[in-house]
Amino acid sequence: MSQSDKNFDYKHIWHPYSSMINPIPCYSVMSAKGVYLKLQNGRKIIDGMSSWWSAIHGYNHPILNKSLKKQIKKMSHVMFGGITHPSAISLCRKLISLTPKTLDCVFLSDSGSVAIEVAIKMLIQYWHSLGQKRISFLTIRKGYHGDTFAAMSVSDPENSIHQIYHNILSKNLFANAPISSFHKKWDSNDLVSFQKIIEENSSKIAGVILEPIVQGVGGMNFYHPKYLKKIKILCHNYNIPLIFDEIATGFGRTGKFFSFQHADVIPDILCLGKALTGGTITLAATLTTRHIANIISMSKVGCFMHGPTYMGNPLACAAANANIKILETNQWKIQVSNIEKQLYKNLTPLIDHPYVIDVRILGAIGVIECSRLVNMPLMQKFFVNNGVWIRPFKKLIYIVPPYIISTNELNKLINVITQALNDSSLFL
Template structure:
């Protein structure tokens, strides 16, 4: 390792959720390919994270690289105000084709959080145009929608640190999620939600949720019928439904979009992360023609958002290449095989004394532990084992690239199993 680089990093560079006084260790990655990350000292790690759900085809993919190199020779970026280009047009055509239902008006945003801000604006502007005062959002406890202020306001009050920002954040309405899990028989436990909606619908612009999988807020998989129920409630009480598929989109749960498990169509859909196969930052907020027309038909006559790097051509070609790849190989079979292996290797850990629960859906494997992990210790332990897994709170989870080999996946699950036997990996009271 080059110590001076790491020293500089530690002293001067913020990492996600990091401290400038006591930062968690960082590891220098020099190269990544397929499902492997290569450390500065040449050691190869098997990747269990897909760089937070994004690198679904693995790293350094020749098809995406080729598309990026070709595009660089034309233009890396050009403003989107008053200008359009083929990469964006192709991408939006693609997205309209593959996203659920009649969603056909696409806003290209620069990150997942920004796509949520745009979704919130779409919902607010929709009701503004109709001259109906609806300014609140219903959101779910343990939901996570990003780190910008609108997104934080609809994220779980604990995880999004509402406490710190309480004088600044908008107050939204929160409700516990259904206790009925994805694989359970459906039992309707929506009374509290129904009552909240009945009491507040006059003021509620939209319900926002992560369909089927609550990610960063707890890695919980809920029953598709819950989503069906919420869709009906939204129709009945004239509330928009915003589906945040930023983590779940593009196959991760076994369906192309998690909404497809419930066969529902949201009014506004947010996608990001795997959109570019994890190569560039890009997200999108997509709504239907009716909502888009209403938004566009008020005194302002437009949707009030327009980032500098909107529709970045490089990001669009990466997304097009990634979507083409999804068409070219049998990603459903990959997810099926990963799912089977995860079940075989991780379900038996339910009996381990350190384990609270094991949850598996699509290519997502979650081991919930009884104690919080010591992130620095368990991360170091995993690296020594030769894998890249980054747990948080009581959650050791993997979302590997779809192209991971069975033998490599076995090493990941074995690493999880062995990590449970090391007390130092946990904060045991």
């Protein structure tokens, strides 16, 4: 990449969560293979983020690449309205076989945020078909569901990255986030706030939406499985559909194929994305029950009113099929288990560090909660200079490495985090 290209990028290209006046520095990646990103200067750095949870098998995986090459020789895209194709049929068949048997209707879209939009629209149209105007959703604080408007409206209105939009978003209902953590004792008081809200508003709630077990960008909190069980019971008692947002956690990240399996409960709608294609190309899916789909289809409108241009993209579906083929070997179980054991062994001792409030580990997720805000640009530069790619935010330093990462590579990530904690200049 030339200096001219770098200057152009700096002046004209708006990167995620960045400023056009004083943008966060970007690092030029020229190629990627396995767990390594190769920078312009030839340096290889270990990716500890799996490209935001998606590249679970690393980069340039031969099976994923082969699937894309094979599909592109046939067609890269074709509209999904009035047309179908083998890659989409195969993918939907696989998704139905992998998920609870009640989730047998699949709506494909092109990003996780859109999958959430689709789920929310489904339930609004579902209740409209039943002659009821229900447009409010119930969720918990510290949640994050995406950057589009309906997704923002069910993300924490005060402590999320979307606070600036709070006054123009649809008003939804927020219960207190559970305090009982995944590995500790269940406290029934966690349910009080949620139960009170659902009891007082049951006639106007269109649905409940949750990130099961793991709250992502809202704080990387891992809550107790019993909380999820109790929420499911309340939703059943009040006949309110339950949406699970598995966009970040699906496909093995928490040690279960889906994180809701830790609680042995089943949602009415399930949203998938990120790792669906193994990090090769964007794709998402919203699965729902035949009951919800039929109610929507029997309305005066007669159909579900949504249809993205790139819905069911053949390339993306082919990649997703190949990704699931890799996962079906069940190597991911061993890989994630080994990552979790190593994180417990080598990351947990950092709890005694003076800058560390908490260390949280679940599956292939490791979280350090710091007592001070990190200086993101400076810490990012420190990580790159020391051979790793980790993107901290607020007071959190976390890693979600590719499942294929080796013991030595994971140790490198942990060791560099330790070095960063020892450098006070990297904190605000």
